[in-house]
Amino acid sequence: MAKLSVIVLALLFVVVSRVSSEEPYFVYPEIYNDPERDAFLFDKFPDGFKWCAATSSYQIEGGWNADGKGVNIWDTFSHEPGNVQNDDNGDVACDSYNKWKEDVKLLEDMKVMNYRFSISWARILPDGTRGSENEAGVDYYNNLINDLVAAGIEPYVTLYHWDLPQALVDSYDGWMGEEIVDDFGDYARFCYEKFGDRVKYWITLNEPYIIAQLGYEYGSHAPGVSGNGDKTYIVSHNLIKSHAKAWHIYNDEFRSTQNGLIGITLNSDWFEPENRDEQADLDASERMMQFMLGWYAHPIFLGDYPEVMKNRIANLSAHQGLNESRLPEFTAEEIEYIKDTSDFFGLNHYTSLLVNDNVDHEPDPPSWDKDHGVNRFPGENWPRAESEWLYSVPWGIRRLLVWIKEEYGDPSVYVTENGFSTADIDDLNDQGRIDYYRSYINEVLKATIVDNVNVQAYTAWSLMDNFEWAEGYTERFGIHYVDFNDDERPRSQKESAKEYARIVANNGFEKGVSAASTQRFGLAVFICCVLFHLRRFVN
Ligand code: PNW
Numbered sequence: 001m002a003k004l005s006v007i008v009l010a011l012l013f014v015v016v017s018r019v020s021s022e023e024p025y026f027v028y029p030e031i032y033n034d035p036e037r038d039a040f041l042f043d044k045f046p047d048g049f050k051w052c053a054a055t056s057s058y059q060i061e062g063g064w065n066a067d068g069k070g071v072n073i074w075d076t077f078s079h080e081p082g083n084v085q086n087d088d089n090g091d092v093a094c095d096s097y098n099k100w101k102e103d104v105k106l107l108e109d110m111k112v113m114n115y116r117f118s119i120s121w122a123r124i125l126p127d128g129t130r131g132s133e134n135e136a137g138v139d140y141y142n143n144l145i146n147d148l149v150a151a152g153i154e155p156y157v158t159l160y161h162w163d164l165p166q167a168l169v170d171s172y173d174g175w176m177g178e179e180i181v182d183d184f185g186d187y188a189r190f191c192y193e194k195f196g197d198r199v200k201y202w203i204t205l206n207e208p209y210i211i212a213q214l215g216y217e218y219g220s221h222a223p224g225v226s227g228n229g230d231k232t233y234i235v236s237h238n239l240i241k242s243h244a245k246a247w248h249i250y251n252d253e254f255r256s257t258q259n260g261l262i263g264i265t266l267n268s269d270w271f272e273p274e275n276r277d278e279q280a281d282l283d284a285s286e287r288m289m290q291f292m293l294g295w296y297a298h299p300i301f302l303g304d305y306p307e308v309m310k311n312r313i314a315n316l317s318a319h320q321g322l323n324e325s326r327l328p329e330f331t332a333e334e335i336e337y338i339k340d341t342s343d344f345f346g347l348n349h350y351t352s353l354l355v356n357d358n359v360d361h362e363p364d365p366p367s368w369d370k371d372h373g374v375n376r377f378p379g380e381n382w383p384r385a386e387s388e389w390l391y392s393v394p395w396g397i398r399r400l401l402v403w404i405k406e407e408y409g410d411p412s413v414y415v416t417e418n419g420f421s422t423a424d425i426d427d428l429n430d431q432g433r434i435d436y437y438r439s440y441i442n443e444v445l446k447a448t449i450v451d452n453v454n455v456q457a458y459t460a461w462s463l464m465d466n467f468e469w470a471e472g473y474t475e476r477f478g479i480h481y482v483d484f485n486d487d488e489r490p491r492s493q494k495e496s497a498k499e500y501a502r503i504v505a506n507n508g509f510e511k512g513v514s515a516a517s518t519q520r521f522g523l524a525v526f527i528c529c530v531l532f533h534l535r536r537f538v539n
Contacts, residue, residue: 027394027439031381037395040439041446044508049448050154050457051504053107053479054116054417056161056206058090059466061120063097067136070126072163073174077222088472094464094482095489100144102491106463106480107153109493110501114154116416116459117144118161118206121187124194128165130186138194145198156416156459157199158265159188159246161206162215162222162469169223175211175235181242188246192254200260203346203416204246207267208239208296217368220470229366230326233313237328240299240338247341264300265346265416268293270396270403271355271376280357284374287312288355289403291372301408303339304330313371316363326366344456345404348417351389352396354379385432386421386475387468392432394439401447401455412454415444419461421468421475428481433496437503445508460500464491 024039032038058074065071078089096103107115121128123137148155164174172179188204205211214221217232225231243264250262271288273281290298290306298306305327313327330338353376361373378384382391397418404413420436437460447453465478473484479497483490503509 027435027442028383028392031383032394032439040442040509041450042509042511043445043449044506045445045448047507049455049507050114050414051112051507052114052116052156052416052457052459053110053112053463053500054156054459054461055094055096055103055463055466056118056158056163057120057123058093058161058163059462059468060094060096060103060117060464061123062090062092062095063123064089064091066097067140068126068134069120069137070122070128070132070134071166072120072122073166073169073222074163076166077224080224083222083224084470085472085474088467088474090467092489093467094491097140099489100140101147103463104144104147104151104153106491106493106497107148108151110497111504112153114156114201114457114459115148115463116156116158116203118158118163119191120163121160122163122165122167125165125187125190127167128183128187129167130190133190141195145195149198154201155199156201156203156414157191157195158203158206159191160184160204162211164222174223175216175238176231178238180238181245184242185245185249189249189253192250192258196254196258196260200258202246202250202260202262203265204243204262205239206265206416207348208236208243208264209267209292211239212236213368214470227367229313229316229368229371232368233327236295237330240296241334243300244338244341248337251341261343263342263344263346263414264296265348265414266293266296267348267350267417268400269349270352270393270400271374272352272379272393272396272399274354274356278356281355284355284357287372288374288376289407291368291374293404294407297345297404297408299330299335299338300342301340301345301411304335309371312373316366316371319363320366326371342411345408345411345413346416347400347404347413348461349397349400349415350418350420351391352393352400353377353391383432383435385436386423387471390421392420392436392439394436394443396443397440398443398447398451401444401453402451405451405453410454412456414457414459415455416457416459417461418459419477419479421477424474424476426481426483428492428494430494430496433479433494434499437496437500438509441503442509 024035026033026038064075078084081087126132126134145155168174212232212235216225216235217227219226271285273285275281287308290308294306314325317325355374355376358373358375378391384391420433448455462477464480465476465482468475480491481494
């Protein structure tokens with residue numbers, strides 16, 4: 001009998017110690033299981049942390065020619081056969097032009113604090129300029145904003161999410177022309193006048209990198225122009241100046257009465273050196289960060305383009321026999337005008353890649369890719385989304401956030417997009433997206449409370465499935481499902497929306513709710529019961 005008691009006690013001890021030993025929990029146990037790097041952190045975000053969901057005008061609104069809206073470059077581009085998968089377009093999209101009340105309801109149900117959406121420039125200024133004002137368009141945004149405010153949801157409004165009025169391309173080649181700077185400023189002023197009494201967070205541009213690169217270097221986005229490391233730099237130059245103009249107008253004419261914040265949203269991958277013992281790989285990582293993120297962040301947060309860009313592009317341009325660098329120069333006055341024109345650091349982040357030095361460069365024909373001279377490739381076994389470029393690498397966002405803190409002097413960071421795509425199938429049980437959100441948000445949590453990065457907001461892309469640019473409706477990023485075959489465009493909650501709402505409600509992750517710990521606890525209770533009965537049987 002004494003023997004049995006000892007065995008029972010020993011077993012109980014083993015079970016209890018297993019349950020209470022803080023065994024690390026991993027979201028991707030097969031792939032990312034380094035306890036130092038990948039162990040899940042059960043903790044909360046600081047009080048006041050903002051939870052948000054996002055969309056953009058062309059991707060959801062539809063109503064492409066409703067009530068006096070002007071044509072924009074995505075209307076033109078998507079109506080041209082061959083530009084978008086299946087020749088899809090945003091003519092109807094999620095029909096949010098008519099169904100915005102349903103969108104507000106989705107946000108309310110998840111209890112997020114903020115909604116990030118964008119204004120369609122051509123809906124309120126059909127030819128892009130003051131004088132062409134379209135009242136019906138202004139009403140649409142007034143209604144949406146009023147409903148959000150009534151629901152206690154703060155609007156985060158993006159002025160430009162890629163849908164440029166076609167008229168501005170017809171008259172001066174859009175972002176290629178210097179004239180855009182004043183027109184963008186006028187458009188921004190119009191928005192502050194109309195909506196600034198209720199909108200306290202403005203984002204000037206969404207992802208200038210994608211605008212320039214996909215629109216004017218690779219040609220896969222509207223207006224579909226290809227380049228050789230030339231137009232992309234000119235367009236970026238004008239984008240940066242336009243951003244600064246919109247910030248100064250707000251700062252000079254509206255800030256004192258409207259008391260809002262205005263910044264830019266930049267996108268960046270994290271570029272992990274393939275081998276951290278190789279100086280060439282460390283250099284490649286740094287160079288790639290500067291060519292993608294520093295291109296815009298350096299002028300805006302520190303002043304002027306990164307040295308490495310100025311040097312490399314000047315050298316390669318000289319090698320081509322050009323008299324000047326393909327990278328335009330800012331005057332000293334412009335450098336000052338542009339510096340410190342973002343009240344927060346808006347960050348869109350989705351993925352990471354490994355990098356090393358590209359040694360076999362044949363500089364002709366020139367391109368942005370040859371200018372940076374870096375090879376980029378995914379790691380083995382990294383889980384991939386439906387989008388070709390999107391790998392789930394949760395620890396990358398933490399490294400990127402720390403890099404931003406160190407490089408740009410600890411700005412307040414708003415994560416303005418993060419998300420995962422799935423195929424065009426009717427499935428509300430989106431475990432892949434849940435894993436992505438849990439692991440990425442957990443790494444943002446580590447960056448915030450362990451590394452002291454000043455992260456103030458997190459935004460899920462996207463509130464609902466929508467028009468995914470050149471991929472049309474073949475990739476779904478929504479945490480709500482939209483049935484594009486139904487004229488009513490019904491929305492339904494995916495499991496990921498429920499999981500996101502739980503994270504929002506907990507302001508992070510509660511301890512002891514991992515599947516593994518629940519299982520262990522269940523097992524321990526079961527063993528105790530069995531032992532208890534065994535004991536009575538022996539007696
Ligand atoms: C962002 N890439 O764009 C945009 O802001 C959204 O409008 C878009 O729907 C979302 O990400 C998902 O794609 C990106 O090729 C587009 O690396 C392409 C890339 C990254 C971001």
